Amino acid sequence: MKLISFIKEILKNKKINYLLVFIFFIILFSVIYFSVPKIISLDDPLFYIKYSSLIRDRGLEVIKNFHWIYFADNTRFGMLYSLFNFVLIPFTFFPKLWLGIKFFGVMGASAVMFVIYWWFRKLKIKYSFLVLMFLWSIAPFSFAYRIFYTRPFILMMIIVLLEIYCLWKKKYLLILLLAFLHIFNHGNTFYLPLFFAVTFFTFDYLHTKKADFKLLLTSALGTIFGMMILPNFPLNFLIMFKVVFNIYEAVLKKSQVFIPEGGENYGVNVLDFISQNYLFIGLLICLFLFRIIYYIFQVKNKEIEDKRLTYFDLDKEHLVLNDSLFFINLTSLVAFVFTRRVSDFWFPLILIYLILNLKIFVTNIKINIKDEYKYIISKAVIVFIIIMFVYLVTARSMNINLSIAGASMPEIFKGSAEWLANNTKDGEIIFLDNWSNFPNLFYYNTKNYYIMGMEPRFLYDYDKELYLYWYNIISMGFPCNQVDCQEWGDKIKDKDSKEAIKILDKDIALIIRDKFKSNYILTSGTSGNFYVILKKSEYFSEVYRDPEFKNFTVFKIDNEKLDK
Numbered sequence: 001m002k003l004i005s006f007i008k009e010i011l012k013n014k015k016i017n018y019l020l021v022f023i024f025f026i027i028l029f030s031v032i033y034f035s036v037p038k039i040i041s042l043d044d045p046l047f048y049i050k051y052s053s054l055i056r057d058r059g060l061e062v063i064k065n066f067h068w069i070y071f072a073d074n075t076r077f078g079m080l081y082s083l084f085n086f087v088l089i090p091f092t093f094f095p096k097l098w099l100g101i102k103f104f105g106v107m108g109a110s111a112v113m114f115v116i117y118w119w120f121r122k123l124k125i126k127y128s129f130l131v132l133m134f135l136w137s138i139a140p141f142s143f144a145y146r147i148f149y150t151r152p153f154i155l156m157m158i159i160v161l162l163e164i165y166c167l168w169k170k171k172y173l174l175i176l177l178l179a180f181l182h183i184f185n186h187g188n189t190f191y192l193p194l195f196f197a198v199t200f201f202t203f204d205y206l207h208t209k210k211a212d213f214k215l216l217l218t219s220a221l222g223t224i225f226g227m228m229i230l231p232n233f234p235l236n237f238l239i240m241f242k243v244v245f246n247i248y249e250a251v252l253k254k255s256q257v258f259i260p261e262g263g264e265n266y267g268v269n270v271l272d273f274i275s276q277n278y279l280f281i282g283l284l285i286c287l288f289l290f291r292i293i294y295y296i297f298q299v300k301n302k303e304i305e306d307k308r309l310t311y312f313d314l315d316k317e318h319l320v321l322n323d324s325l326f327f328i329n330l331t332s333l334v335a336f337v338f339t340r341r342v343s344d345f346w347f348p349l350i351l352i353y354l355i356l357n358l359k360i361f362v363t364n365i366k367i368n369i370k371d372e373y374k375y376i377i378s379k380a381v382i383v384f385i386i387i388m389f390v391y392l393v394t395a396r397s398m399n400i401n402l403s404i405a406g407a408s409m410p411e412i413f414k415g416s417a418e419w420l421a422n423n424t425k426d427g428e429i430i431f432l433d434n435w436s437n438f439p440n441l442f443y444y445n446t447k448n449y450y451i452m453g454m455e456p457r458f459l460y461d462y463d464k465e466l467y468l469y470w471y472n473i474i475s476m477g478f479p480c481n482q483v484d485c486q487e488w489g490d491k492i493k494d495k496d497s498k499e500a501i502k503i504l505d506k507d508i509a510l511i512i513r514d515k516f517k518s519n520y521i522l523t524s525g526t527s528g529n530f531y532v533i534l535k536k537s538e539y540f541s542e543v544y545r546d547p548e549f550k551n552f553t554v555f556k557i558d559n560e561k562l563d564k
Contacts, residue, residue, distance in 0.1 A: 014121075021117055021129055025110035032397050033106055033148060036405040045101045045150035046410060047439035047454065052085050053092040054446065068442055070429050070449040071466060071516070072458035080230070083185035084152035097443070098410055101150045108154040109147040112348065115161045119352050122165065125359060130389060135351050137392035140277045142340070143347035145400055153344035156186045160345040163193060164328075164352070167200040168321045172214050176222040183226025190227060192345065193219045196328065203323045207316045284329070284350060287357045291326055318356075325353040410440065415546040416522055416554060417444035423543075424448060424520060431518035433474045433527040435459075441522070451516050469511055477529030479507035497532065505537035509557050519559070525551035 091100035120128035179193035197219035438453025544554040
């Protein structure tokens with residue numbers, strides 16, 4: 001009993017409590033992530049860790065002269081940088097960079113969970129830790145999984161959680177600072193700090209009848225200061241707006257030219273998402289509906305002046321927070337149908353909204369239990385909570401662990417990348433048939449440059465004609481720079497494969513060499529007709545095939561034959 005009392009006294013100390021919770025997350029997430037040899041993704045994490053390591057070794061010159069994505073405005077204006085690139089630098093000192101990816105994954109996930117826990121404590125939620133672990137266990141898997149990513153949105157989650165808190169508590173200098181850090185870290189979401197500020201300003205005015213313009217001013221100034229340290233200020237406002245608009249134009253398939261985007265930019269199948277997360281999403285929707293019905297009921301009863309904005313007798317401060325989160329989450333739910341990108345900041349806010357409203361309900365529900373049953377019921381509830389806690393946390397941890405274990409090994413590109421580094425000259429431009437292969441190649445080989453990377457849109461914005469050449473070559477095997485390549489389709493119509501190759505191959509080889517300035521092509525064997533042309537044309541010769549991952553092949557243009 002003395003030991004239990006001693007532990008309780010220790011846990012009452014806030015600093016020790018916070019420290020122990022953070023350590024718990026680090027231990028749990030380390031077990032999940034380090035118990036498998038793989039990393040969570042072969043895409044952006046590999047790029048970011050390598051990019052940060054280059055900044056560490058070569059300084060800002062890397063940013064100003066980023067030629068590795070060769071056909072992009074980045075070459076002329078410098079690669080976009082962010083707070084995340086600099087935060088990641090300490091994790092580049094590990095002997096293997098992939099270890100840095102894992103360590104950041106653990107620390108980033110722990111930091112996100114810790115800030116949510118801190119929020120719960122600020123809301124005076126009883127048993128905050130147990131409640132958080134329960135919600136983490138039933139939350140959408142995409143959230144629990146994605147917090148391990150080594151990407152800028154991890155910092156954005158933390159910054160957004162702090163932004164919301166500071167807007168609620170009207171900490172003006174911190175609002176300005178956090179808006180600045182938000183933009184510095186994730187410029188493409190430059191509109192979010194102002195969106196949050198306008199939301200809190202509006203509901204603060206509705207509930208207090210006072211217009212606090214400082215909320216808007218500090219957020220706007222932080223946004224402007226953030227944009228000032230990014231390239232091309234003040235034009236970057238228009239550039240980023242255009243980027244965001246063009247991305248979602250492509251996602252919604254309204255663009256005349258097909259430009260593939262990262263999977264997170266696309267929307268979700270609503271029914272599938274609800275069926276996979278029915279408990280979590282169902283609870284959220286019920287709370288939304290209840291808030292709307294509660295408001296309508298009050299208006300209908302003409303309790304407008306004094307009571308229409310009350311909600312279970314909440315004080316005005318908590319009412320502002322509740323309704324601001326209600327609007328932000330409802331808006332985000334609608335946006336989520338069109339783009340998963342919303343989840344980069346949304347899911348942590350759902351947890352805050354859920355727990356705040358559950359507290360409201362629990363506080364206002366009165367249950368009378370006879371004294372003789374209270375002891376039995378309390379013990380039964382404790383046993384149930386322990387069993388469910390262990391089961392749910394274990395199940396969620398195992399699911400994440402198995403998903404990471406099912407990822408590909410980063411070494412799948414090592415052989416191809418190192419062969420190119422050892423057998424080509426410095427600055428040799430490599431033609432890629434798959435834009436998503438760039439991060440893996442860049443991770444192992446910074447001696448060469450690549451025609452594209454990270455986003456196909458970089459190539460499209462640089463030169464629309466060049467993009468169409470690339471897209472039509474790798475998708476259909478046509479040396480065409482038009483949206484409609486029917487003319488080339490007619491040329492090979494009714495021809496056998498040998499005749500078709502002879503019609504197409506020389507033009508393709510000339511375009512790759514002269515337009516893309518490339519003599520080497522790296523293919524992962526996914527480009528259909530183009531891959532067949534590479535294998536069977538006299539103008540291309542296979543110079544390397546990965547002995548283990550046989551789809552990865554390097555072809556070289558035979559310039560002697562091509563110039564005859």
